[in-house]
Amino acid sequence: MADTRPRQTPPKAPASGGASPAAPGGEHGAQVHDVPQTAPEREFTIERRSQAQMVLRRFLAHRLAVASLVVLLLVIVGSLIGGRLWKYDYADITDEFSTPPSLAHPMGTDDIGHDSMARILRGAQKSVQVALLVALLSTTFGAVLGALAGYYRGWLDSVLMRFTDLVLTVPYIALTAVLAGTLADRAGNWFYIALVLAALLWTYIARVVRGQFLSLREKEFVEAARALGASDRRIIFRHLLPNATGAIIVNATITVAVAILLEAALSYLGVGIRPPDTSLGLLVQDGQQAATTRPWLFYFPGVIIIVIALTVNFVGDGLRDAFDPTQTRVRA
């Protein structure tokens, strides 16, 4: 019968046991089903949980992932609104230049007199905006295209696959540099940088979703649904997409991390966000020469990038485990 009613998890198999069927792990995954009314109730009871609750529960058990999520949310919120709350603006010039971190300027100042904290807040804001927009656009677009390609196959699938192959033949940084560099008139606008990045990164999610749909559509519950007269649209949205949500969410987080690093690289190279605006990558570039003499200009922006990417990666890892604890593969 075609439905995605919640499945119950068996009691967890031995932690370091094997994953192969005949190994101890398989034997002890004793299924605890609903015992029919005719048998006396001696089993301990299990509550039925929806899949979302189970995923949430498993995620929350990952202390590192949860801690990372907290830090990440703080950083995101801080960067998005911090600029407005902080007393200095990123373009303000004070008359203290090249001062190390102090109470007045927690991250010091640069050689022109900008308050570093303000510039870093601004830079982080731009980077985060780009990353989030990229993730949103590429996930939506990629998931839809991947779903259609994986489900309908045929020419749509071939075209999609050839196109993603093509995109993969050139290093991301090169393609985006060419695209971004040639948008000379819209140079430096974070929105267009995001568009450029999304235009390339959607292919990654599309491939993943396509793969998921290809394997899911062969499953029996799809056949059953079709036999019961379900339309294509219903099958895709009601049956297949929910099963692919795990993969989509996990890869969306990967995209965020990739986008952050790519945007920073583009800005560092000078083809991303450009002056007078600033980005974390630009700040690193500015501060590079001074790495030994005024380390605060070099370390702060770099560390912030690392923190964002690291927390995103930990959260993504936690999500991957939460959605499929039996999976040991790291890459799709």
Added chain:
Amino acid sequence: MAGVLPGQQAAQTAAPVLEVKDLTVEFPTDDGIVYAVRGVSFALEPGDVLGIVGESGSGKSVTSLAIMGLLPRSARVRGEVRFQGRNLLRLGEGELTGVRGKQISMIFQDPMTSLNPVYTVGWQLQEAILAHQDVPKEQAWERSVELLDLVGIPNARERARNYPHEFSGGMRQRAVIAMAMTNDPDVIIADEPTTALDVTIQAQVLDTLERVQESASAAIILITHDLGVVAGMADQVLVMYAGKPVEVGPTDAIYYDPRMPYTLGLLGSLPRLDARGTEPLTPIRGAPPSLINLPPGCPFSPRCPMSRSHCDAEEPALRLVAGASHLAACHFAEELAGDVRAEEVFATAEADLRALEELEELGDLEQAEAGDQERERA
């Protein structure tokens, strides 16, 4: 031919080749300790075939892996496995490798994944020989070809140079059996050797196993959930449930005079070709218990139609119930004496009419929806 266990009357004719005493295996997990095996004992005579039968989760595979020392490091194993005067459980890894593959060998369930895909079948057989015998490579290769021939692989000499993926499932399993007998072991442990195979291939593989047993005069421990497989081959049967043996005895005794409701239920749930007309099947309802939080009392009690309050209070011990070597773990084994039929004790199977009704309603709903969409599009 009967084995010797605590409780059985002494009737041994020769020293057992393998003796397991009170084997216990525990796995610590995040959810608690899994008591996978809770006290298994048996004695294997030379040349005998012992069939260990049970559902998934009964602990039969873990028992065999414990004997071979192949459990993960986290497993806590207690008890004794006496083989050639030594307790295998106390041996170090170095000494165990001398035993494995040479004196005790093992066959696993899934032939599709048992063989290393990157080496030829002949090479893997050769490796098994060279690991334990000091012979030149060519001789080992010749022996491999011989063995493949022995287990019925056609064109053995050419096939030896094939890779596992070029063999069918049945042939792969036969190659694994060949590997198990390379060094003339005293014991062969076959862990569900036919479960992953088609019924017709099953017969061939079992046949091969029998031939191997005769020619090598090895004792076999045949682990399976399939009572039909055991009936043809085993001299003794050990039925396991929830990590413990619940009935042990000669094959005929178990099949014709079961004294434990679980065994009776298992036998009753098998469709039989020699059944009279319209004999109903009697499935055992419910599922095996979790091995983490075992309630006190008999673990089969929740599913047992004969269960009484005493059953929930105290776990029955394995005791002699008939003949010289027939033991059962049931407080009320006597009630099953004589010709008790499964359907007298278990309820027969019925179709789940409620579920069928629900299915029909849902089908109507799907069709109505499809009809609505058609109209919308129009």
Added chain:
Amino acid sequence: MTSFIVRRLLISIPVILLSSVLMFLLVANSGDPLAELKGRNPPPPPSVIELREKELNLDKPLPQRYAYWVTHFFRGDMGKAVDGREVRPLLFRRLGVTMRMVTLALFLALFLAIVVGVLSAVRQYTATDYAFTFAGFLFLSTPVFWLAALLKEYAAIRLNQLFGEQVIYTVGEATPNFEGTFAERVADWAGHLALPTLALALITFASWSRYQRSTMLDVLNSDYIRLAKAKGLSRSRVMIRHALRNALIPLTTVAAIDFAAILGGAIITERVFSWHGLGALLLDGIRENDVNVVLAWLMVTSILVVVFNLIADVLYGVLDPRIRYG
């Protein structure tokens, strides 16, 4: 096996052709190669501009320009850069420079990934595993330019102090106008290669080691390893002959597929260390709207990537008999 290679080659050709079309459309429509010329003060006479236009084929329609360009490209003529230099020798010279860094970094990363991945798997859930996993995540999340800059500003000075003389260089790919024996030349190269290669390798190995760890875990838990143990083989034999032999296969494909990413990292690293390699060529070409340079760059790179993917496929077939006859 040969038919396998031939088939893959034949499939690659349309891919390359298609990508050439896309790239041409992308680059030809971006920016104006003559912007610099037109923007001079005082502006050059229109006849000069027209002449340059004719030289660069800018007066012809797009499909014709494409046809012209692609036929010339595959005959080996990659045109001229805006400053008049021949593109092909320039591109290949730069390619040689960058490939030194890329191949060295690739092998170093492979080595690190295998060691770390296998150790992590064998010592699963121990402190070693957790430490390696954390380090892997850390490097995965570090921007390559930051790490490269860090090495440049700190490691170089410290290392040179350690050796007492300048062994590690941070600017360029070789000492300009170097005179010396071949061995001395190689040593000079090495000194310039050390830090950039290290930065690139550290960033690359991170994701590979995670992948290797999970592959190794899968292998260690597989049925055939269990059978190998049951056969009575020694632990070392099981590990090396059976486990590693299988576990190393997938990484080769991953490494080859990631070649494009390594190249991308090289572009960035080159900038940090001021190398005159492919990276600088591309960035300059973008800045100057140099169509020929950028197009040739993209084409050669994509051909290189396709070749690497092909090598990966062939290698996989060699290592895994199941694929060979596919």
